[in-house]
Amino acid sequence: MATIPNLQAGGGNPSAVSAGKSISTLSPAVQKYLQNAYTSLSGGEHVSNSGRVGKYLHGMHHHVHSPSTSSRDGVPDRKDDGVGLSEFLEYMASPASNALGPPKSHDLSYPISSYFISSSHNTYLTGNQLYSQSSTDAYRNVLLRGCRCIEIDVWDGEERSLVEGDRSSGEEGKKHHFRLHRHAKREDSPAPRPPANESLKLPTPWRSASTATRAEPRVLHGYTLTKEVPFREVCAAIGEAAFVTSDLPVIVSLEIHACLQQQEIMVDIMKEVWSGLLVDQPLSGAEPEEKLPSPGELRRKILVKVKYVAPKRSDAPPALQHVRSTSSSSVSEDDDVLPSGEKKKKSGKMLDALSRLGIYTRSYHFSKLSQPEATIPTHVFSLSEKALMEVHQSQGPTLFSHNRHYLMRAYPSGLRVSSSNLDPSIFWRKGVQMVALNWQKWDEGMMLNEGMFAGEGGWVLKPKGYRGSDRPQREAAISEESQANAIVHKTFDLIVTVCAGQAIPLPTGDDSAKGFHPYVKCELHVEKPEERTGAPIEGGGNSKDGEYKRRTKKKQGIEPDFDGEKLEFIGIPGVVEELSFMRFENPFLRLPGLMRVYRHVTQSTEWGRSSSEVVGTLPGLVAAPELERAAALLDPGWGPRKHRSRVMRFQTMLPLLIKIHDDEIGKDDLAAWACIRLDRLQEGYRFVHLLDAKGEETHGVLLVKIIKHLTQGDSVC
Numbered sequence: 138m139a140t141i142p143n144l145q146a147g148g149g150n151p152s153a154v155s156a157g158k159s160i161s162t163l164s165p166a167v168q169k170y171l172q173n174a175y176t177s178l179s180g181g182e183h184v185s186n187s188g189r190v191g192k193y194l195h196g197m198h199h200h201v202h203s204p205s206t207s208s209r210d211g212v213p214d215r216k217d218d219g220v221g222l223s224e225f226l227e228y229m230a231s232p233a234s235n236a237l238g239p240p241k242s243h244d245l246s247y248p249i250s251s252y253f254i255s256s257s258h259n260t261y262l263t264g265n266q267l268y269s270q271s272s273t274d275a276y277r278n279v280l281l282r283g284c285r286c287i288e289i290d291v292w293d294g295e296e297r298s299l300v301e302g303d304r305s306s307g308e309e310g311k312k313h314h315f316r317l318h319r320h321a322k323r324e325d326s327p328a329p330r331p332p333a334n335e336s337l338k339l340p341t342p343w344r345s346a347s348t349a350t351r352a353e354p355r356v357l358h359g360y361t362l363t364k365e366v367p368f369r370e371v372c373a374a375i376g377e378a379a380f381v382t383s384d385l386p387v388i389v390s391l392e393i394h395a396c397l398q399q400q401e402i403m404v405d406i407m408k409e410v411w412s413g414l415l416v417d418q419p420l421s422g423a424e425p426e427e428k429l430p431s432p433g434e435l436r437r438k439i440l441v442k443v444k445y446v447a448p449k450r451s452d453a454p455p456a457l458q459h460v461r462s463t464s465s466s467s468v469s470e471d472d473d474v475l476p477s478g479e480k481k482k483k484s485g486k487m488l489d490a491l492s493r494l495g496i497y498t499r500s501y502h503f504s505k506l507s508q509p510e511a512t513i514p515t516h517v518f519s520l521s522e523k524a525l526m527e528v529h530q531s532q533g534p535t536l537f538s539h540n541r542h543y544l545m546r547a548y549p550s551g552l553r554v555s556s557s558n559l560d561p562s563i564f565w566r567k568g569v570q571m572v573a574l575n576w577q578k579w580d581e582g583m584m585l586n587e588g589m590f591a592g593e594g595g596w597v598l599k600p601k602g603y604r605g606s607d608r609p610q611r612e613a614a615i616s617e618e619s620q621a622n623a624i625v626h627k628t629f630d631l632i633v634t635v636c637a638g639q640a641i642p643l644p645t646g647d648d649s650a651k652g653f654h655p656y657v658k659c660e661l662h663v664e665k666p667e668e669r670t671g672a673p674i675e676g677g678g679n680s681k682d683g684e685y686k687r688r689t690k691k692k693q694g695i696e697p698d699f700d701g702e703k704l705e706f707i708g709i710p711g712v713v714e715e716l717s718f719m720r721f722e723n724p725f726l727r728l729p730g731l732m733r734v735y736r737h738v739t740q741s742t743e744w745g746r747s748s749s750e751v752v753g754t755l756p757g758l759v760a761a762p763e764l765e766r767a768a769a770l771l772d773p774g775w776g777p778r779k780h781r782s783r784v785m786r787f788q789t790m791l792p793l794l795i796k797i798h799d800d801e802i803g804k805d806d807l808a809a810w811a812c813i814r815l816d817r818l819q820e821g822y823r824f825v826h827l828l829d830a831k832g833e834e835t836h837g838v839l840l841v842k843i844i845k846h847l848t849q850g851d852s853v854c
Contacts, residue, residue: 146832147576147583148255148283149590150382160230160824160838164639166698167840168226174822174842175225193821229822236823236843237813240592245385245433249497250544251604252432253565254388255586255595256286258548258573259556261356261366266554268362269577273374279576280378285595286388286442286546286571287375291368293399294355353406354399368403372410379414379439383594386435388498388571390442390519390546393487400488407441407494414439416496425515429497429544432596442517442546445492445499498544506535511543519546522559522678529567533671534619540568541618542605547678548573558582559678562662565589566620566716568603579832581720585662587832588718588812600624600715621669627847629712629815631719633659634842635689635699636822641723641837642829643695644806654691655723655808657839659704661685662718664711685709695837712847714816721825721839723809806830809837820845 163171178193228234257279261271276287357365379387393400407415416438423430492499501510503518506528510516520528525547528536539545547564549557556575562585564572574582589597598604602624635657643653663684667674687704809827820843827837 145278145282145579146587146828147574148279148595149587149593150281150283157232158826159232161836163226163230164637164696166637166696167639167838169698170636170701170840171226171229171822172222175222229824234822234824236819236825236841237591237811238817238819240817241598243594243596244598245596246431247598247604248429249386249432249435250429250540250542250570251599252570253589253597253599254286254571255284255590255593256388256546256571256573257284257576258288259290259358259575260284260287261289261371262358262363262556262575263577265556266358266361266363266551269556270364271357271366273366273370275577276371276374277378280375280387281382282576283382283590283593283595284576285383285385286390286573288390288392288573289356289368289371290358290392290394291354291399291403292357292359292365292394293396294352294367352399354395354403359394369406369410372406375439376410376414380437384436385432385594385596386438386440388440388442390500390571390573391444391491393444393491397486397488400491404488404490404494411439415494416440417494419496423497425496427514429514440496440498441494442498442500443491443495444487445495445501446487506532506539511539514543517544517546519548521548522550522564525564525567525569526674526677529668530671530673537568537620537623538618540570541603541623544571545569546571546573549575560662560676561585561589562716562718563668563674563678566664566668566713568599568620579830583832584720584810584812585718587828588720588814591814591817600713619669624713625849626664626669626711626713627849629661629663629706629709629714629717630844630846630848631661631706631709632844633687633704634844635702635704636840636842637696637698638723638837638839639696640835641695641697641839642809642827642835644808645830650695653695653808654693655695655697656689656691657699657704658686658688658722659706660720660722661706661709662720663709664713664716666711669711712815714847715814717815719813719815719818721811721813721827722807723827723837723839809835811839815845818843818845 259266260279261273261275263270263272263275279287354368355365356368356371357363375387375389391403395403408417414437416435419425420430420434423434495515497515498517499513499515500519501513501516503520503524511518525536545568547559547569549559553575556578558574558578558580559572559582561572561574561582572586574586576583638655638657641655643650647653661684665674665684666672685706687706689699689702689704692699807830809829811825811827813825822840822842825839825841827835827839829835829837
C-alpha cells in the first residue's frame with residue numbers, strides 16, 4: 138500500500154487537508170483585527186448586543202446546526218444569545234473560517250462525460266521533455282495528489298538486433314533520432330542542454346522477433362533522451378496508488394508505439410496486475426453502444442483509453458487480430474509533434490485484444506467534428522492545445538456542443554520542452570473534460586488545477602449548461618448551442634480587505650526572515666469575451682497571470698500587518714463562478730544589501746521543486762546600466778535585444794529606485810499562494826490557508842474580509 142507523503146498541491150488533496158485544520162495560535166496582528174471585528178459586530182456591548190455576533194456567524198454559513206454548545210465545524214449554536222470574544226476567536230481559529238468553502242455534495246450519477254477530470258500529461262517524466270528521468274514514483278505521486286487520468290507511452294522492449302522484417306533498421310532508425318534545430322520555434326524557454334557526460338545515443342524503439350522471448354514493453358518519451366522504465370513496474374505503481382486518496386475511477390491513457398507481440402504482453406500484464414480493478418467488460422445496464430456509465434458505477438475501477446478501429450480480419454488468430462491506424466494530421470493523436478517541431482510517425486498496427494480494452498474510452502483519430510465517429514458514445518478525441526484553439530476559431534459552437542455529450546482530452550504542445558503548462562481554465566470553459574498538465578512543473582496551470590479540484594476527489598461535475606441531456610448518448614445531436622448562451626454569465630464585484638498574515642512561509646532557499654518584505658497579489662482568472670465569440674484568444678492556451686490583478690503595499694516579516702488595505706474588482710463581466718478562479722500570491726521584495734542574482738536550474742526540477750544557484754552579487758541599489766551586468770552574469774553573450782528570451786530570475790526588487798518588469802528580466806520570487814474557485818469563495822472575515830512555493834501545505838494564513846456580489850446578465854455577450 139502506498140504511503141501518503143507530505144503532498145504537493147495540484148490535484149486538490151493539500152487544500153482539502155488544510156480545509157479541515159484549525160489554527161493553533163493567533164498572532165497579535167491577527168488578534169487585533171478580530172477583536173475590532175467583534176467590537177464592530179457586537180456594537181461594543183457584550184451583554185446586550187453580542188447576539189449579533191452569533192447571527193453574523195450563522196449568516197456566514199447560511200444554516201443553523203442542531204442544538205449543542207458548539208457545532209462540529211466550530212460555529213456557536215447560540216444564535217440569539219450572546220457570543221463572547223473568546224468564543225468568537227475560537228470559531229475564527231476553527232476550519233469553519235476557511236475562505237475555501239466545502240465542495241458541493243458529490244452527485245456521481247451523471248455520465249462520465251459530464252465531469253471535469255484531473256489529468257496528467259506524460260506522467261512518467263520527472264522533469265523536462267527532452268532528457269529527464271522516467272519513474273514509477275511519478276505515477277504514485279500524481280495519483281496520491283488527486284490525479285484521475287494518467288498517461289503511458291509504451292514502446293518495444295528488446296534488442297534492436299531482433300527487429301521484425303516489417304520494420305527496417307539502420308537508416309530508418311537514424312531518421313527518428315531527435316535533432317535540435319537552432320531556429321525551431323518554441324512556445325516557452327529554450328531547451329536545456331544535457332549534462333556534459335550524457336550520452337547522445339538515443340533510445341530507439343525495437344520489435345520482438347518472437348513472443349517466446351517475452352521481453353516486456355517499456356515506458357519512455359520516444360525520440361528524446363529521456364530514460365525508460367518497465368511497463369510492468371508502471372502498472373504495479375498505478376495499482377498500488379490508484380485508490381489510496383480517492384475511490385473514484387482512474388483513466389489510463391495509452392499511447393502505443395509497440396509491435397503486436399509486445400501489445401499482447403501489455404494486455405497480459407494489465408489483466409494480471411490490475412485484476413479486479415480493470416474494466417475489461419461492459420457494466421450491466423451501460424452498453425457502450427448506448428451510453429457512458431457514471432463515476433459512481435465505476436468506483437475503484439481502472440478504465441483504459443486506447444486507440445480503436447473495428448477489426449477487419451475475422452479469419453486471423455484471435456490473439457493477433459489487428460487493425461491499421463489511420464493517417465496522421467495536424468490535429469491527430471497525442472504528442473504528434475516532437476520538441477524539434479517535426480511530426481512523429483504513428484504506430485502502424487493495433488492488436489484487437491488491446492483495442493477491445495477501451496470499453497468506454499476509445500481513442501479515434503480526429504479530423505472534424507462532423508465525422509461519423511463523433512456521435513459514438515465511447516469516443517474520445519485528443520487534441521493539442523494549438524489544434525484545439527484552431528477548432529475553437531473554426532467550429533466554436535460545435536466544439537462546445539460536442540463536449541456537452543462526449544469526451545475530449547487536451548494536452549500541451551510538444552514544443553513545451555521545459556514541461557511548462559497551458560491555462561486549463563480556457564479549455565474547461567470549452568467543455569473539455571480531461572485537460573492534461575505536466576504535474577512535475579510548478580506554475581500557474583497547476584495552481585488553477587488545485588483550485589478546480591480542491592477536495593473533489595479528481596472529478597468535478599460540470600455546471601448544468603455544460604452537461605448533456607438525459608437522452609441516450611447515441612441519440613444526442615451536436616447542436617449549435619454555444620458557450621455564450623449555455624449558461625447565464627454574470628457581472629461580478631469583489632472587495633478583498635487584506636488584514637494581516639501569520640507564519641507566512643519564506644521563499645525557497647531562504648532560512649531567515651530578515652529582509653523579507655512580502656506583499657499580497659490577487660488575480661481573477663475569468664472568461665474572456667473571445668472565448669464566447671470564436672475570435673482568436675490572446676496568448677492561445679498559454680498559462681499566464683490573471684487578466685484582473687491587484688496588489689497591496691509591501692510589508693515586513695513573516696507576520697505582516699497589511700493595514701486593512703482593500704483590493705477592489707468592480708464590474709467584472711462574463712463570470713461563471715464554477716469556472717472562474719481567484720489566486721492569492723505572496724511574492725516578496727528583498728531590500729538594500731546585496732542583490733543576489735540567480736540562475737534558474739530547470740533540470741533539477743522534480744515534482745515541481747525548482748532550485749537556483751547564486752552566480753553573482755550586485756550592490757543593493759541598482760541603476761539601469763547595472764541590469765546588463767546582472768544579465769551578463771547569467772549569460773556572457775547577453776545583449777539588450779535578446780534579454781526577453783532568457784530564463785532568469787532576480788531574487789530582489791528595490792524600493793522604487795528601479796522597477797524590474799515581470800515580462801523583461803525577472804519576477805519577484807513566490808513565497809506562498811492559494812487558489813479558490815469563485816463558487817467556493819466564502820464571504821465575511823476568513824482565513825486563506827497558504828501553500829508554499831513548492832505547493833506544499835504550511836501553517837501560513839492570511840486574514841481577509843471578503844465581499845462579493847453577482848448581478849444577473851452580461852452586456853458583453
